[in-house]
Amino acid sequence: MSEESQVILQRKQKAEELEREGIALYPNDIGNLEKAGAIKRVYDGYDQAALEKVPHVFHLAGRIMSLRRFGKAAFLHIEDSTGRIQLHVRRDQIGPEAYRLFKKYDIGDIIEARGTLFKTKTGELTLSVNTMRLVTKSMRPLPEKYHGIKDKELRYRQRYMDLLMNPGVRDVFRTRSKIIQMMRQYFTSNGFLEVETPMMQPIVGGATAKPFATYHNALDMNLFLRIAPELYLKRLLVGGFDRVFELNRNFRNEGISTQHNPEFTMLEFYEAYANYEDLMVRTEELFAQIARDVKGGHVFTYQGQEVDLTPPWRRMTLEEALVEVGGIGREELHGDPASLMQRLEDLGAPVKGNEPVGKYWTKLFDLLVEPRLIQPTFITHYPVDVSPLARKNMKDPGVTDRFELFITGREIANAFSELNDPRDQKRRFEEQIAKRGDDEEIPPEMDRDYVRALEVGMPPAAGEGIGIDRVVMLFTDSPSIRDVILFPLLRARGE
RNA sequence: GGGCCGUUAACUCAGCUGGUAGAGUAUCUGCCUUUUAAGCAGAGAGUCACUGGUUCGAAUCCAGUACGGCCCA
Structure with missing residues (x-):
């Protein structure tokens, strides 16, 4: 009965629940941000011991592109204009109240986070989150995470999705x-x-x-x-x-x-x-x-x-190209135009009789020569x-x-x-x-x-x-x- | 303008010769504090592009329409 899918309805409900609790869904007082790309460039080479000596609290914002929840903790990747970085959210670190709100965040939401860097077991540079906040609530689910969005019509009509989801x-x-x-x-x-x-x-x-x-x-x-x-x-x-x-x-x-x-x-x-x-x-x-x-x-x-x-x-005259690449005889090019007309007819590109000979040349060129000029x-x-x-x-x-x-x-x-x-x-x-x-x-x-x-x-x-x-x-x-x-x-x- | 192909859940796709709709992701519920296409258990989700026809019965066959793709003009 609704035009909207179940997923979108659920998201709108979630958004309203957050709003009822006094959470702004679309705040715009973010302040200066650091970028994922720059952070990775600088700190990717650090090992865990070296990262522990970095006292800086990083401030990032980005869209949640993946989310793996583990009960009282979660890993997520956020993406900003420069790239993706992983975040680790722990209930014992951000506190039970903040964690309860975090449970209402979805893939596609834009969030803000502050925290310190560490390396996971698998060696991925990750932000250990101290505080986080919702910056923009997303009301629509993102397409499939692995295949992205393939449908060309969707890609062109909703280019924002294409840009967001498809690497490259x-x-x-x-x-x-x-x-x-x-x-x-x-x-x-x-x-x-x-x-x-x-x-x-x-x-x-x-x-x-x-x-x-x-x-x-x-x-x-x-x-x-x-x-x-x-x-x-x-x-x-x-x-x-x-x-x-x-x-x-x-x-x-x-x-x-x-x-x-x-x-x-x-x-x-x-x-x-x-x-x-x-x-x-x-x-x-x-x-x-x-x-x-x-x-x-x-x-x-x-x-x-x-x-x-x-x-x-390479430089060639049109005539040379027609002869050498197109395989048309020089005499034929300069002879009775009827012969060129016939060729065009045979190639499935008939011309009207009132056109100048030069037009026959360029049409023959388009068909016989152009595709071969790599x-x-x-x-x-x-x-x-x-x-x-x-x-x-x-x-x-x-x-x-x-x-x-x-x-x-x-x-x-x-x-x-x-x-x-x-x-x-x-x-x-x-x-x-x-x-x-x-x-x-x-x-x-x-x-x-x-x-x-x-x-x-x-x-x-x-x-x-x-x-x-x-x-x-x-x-x-x-x-x-x-x-x-x-x-x-x-x-x-x-x- | 012509030919061929496509349109099935939010996304990616199965669905054979017609018997009444499936998977993965996403979503929801439960468990889970180093995962990364996380995992385990369960659940919900569909105008099968649209209109008409054939048929006891159509996602499936036929015709038309819409939108798209590729090739040709």
Whole structure:
């Protein structure tokens, strides 16, 4: 008849019993605490005799993660943000009244304890408790202590449980934070200015993807959540900032997979008077540094595969990759597009006839080459018709000065020397608009102000976007993007 | 959007060809002052995801729906 389980009801009753006795269930006057991790670091090496000479009374707080009661005594482990430590509670030491209250404590409660250190028979550093107090009463039981919480849906929907129960999950997010910090450090120390540009944009631009639409009441204005910050960042180059970067969320209204979350984190950086080859060097430097700090070296494994990030990395043109890795003949690539269309059809990825040949190349690349690029590889010389914001190559105007970076069979970064000729840019926008697919709900629109900015004059520059979630996956050996995003998007669940 | 798989106690999972629900952990009671997946004895705990169908009888078979996972687009 109740929606709540017996266990939860029992816990709420216990809490009320404690409250009736005048015990605060949620006090907040704890004071300075020592941390389990630090205590263990210092005293783990001490033997019993040495610990007896330490007169200090330690003050700790943490969540009860395990509890073994023995009538008039008990062992429990509490966990704080730095680790677990064992507590020994004895009735003859804390007194019968305190012990009676202690019997109402449950696994999951947060408690405060003071006491001295000793070593158990098995050699575990343990706090012998003098006094203890309830700090936060837990009304819900923790999941099974040995298996933790395995159900992926529960793990993502109740991430707090996942973080609490599953070893390693907190480390993934600590590593994520560290990687982001290192990236900020790398760019700021190289003279890049961190900026914030609009996430709500009146015109969709900077990438090809479906946007989320929203609306501003007071201005009676349609807005889109950005799919990329690119066009705003390049306006800043026009404005005189030579080196800028932005590290923040993008939003794409598309499918969800182990590689895609509708909101994801992207680093974009732009550097005036540099070209895409300079950015390859930066990218190698940055990743090698992260690998050293996070992995202890350039060589490590991702999902069982060995990855070696020692610079310099392999470079291939898109054409070379299609020929050498994809096994497509050079003549076929440059011959009748019908043959490439047929190949795509055979691969189960049919294309519409109105698409440019460059699109066939990149689609074939995605299917035949990308999954095989395990070691870091820069693919360069992308066709102009799939690179609307990139500068044309001076020698071969059919391709752009652009690269994409692949590691473990996945696209990690995309970069190019920026197109800064306003006439060329305007033409490319016009072509994009003319060639738009009829199925697109939000038709591309000319960003006239961006063209105007280029007319003012943008210095020659190069820019790059790095998918942070995928970088974190790589360095934390995570198979799914949901493992590196704290609260991945899931369907709403009726309760 | 398509294919395959999953959903059983708070958690981790059994439950075969249809016969009316099980274990471990957690919880409760008793014993227990060096345990650590503590131990021993006992107890309680379920809308078998949901809706419909087949059947004398459905956790089990069928269909649909919801949510999730993996793969593909």
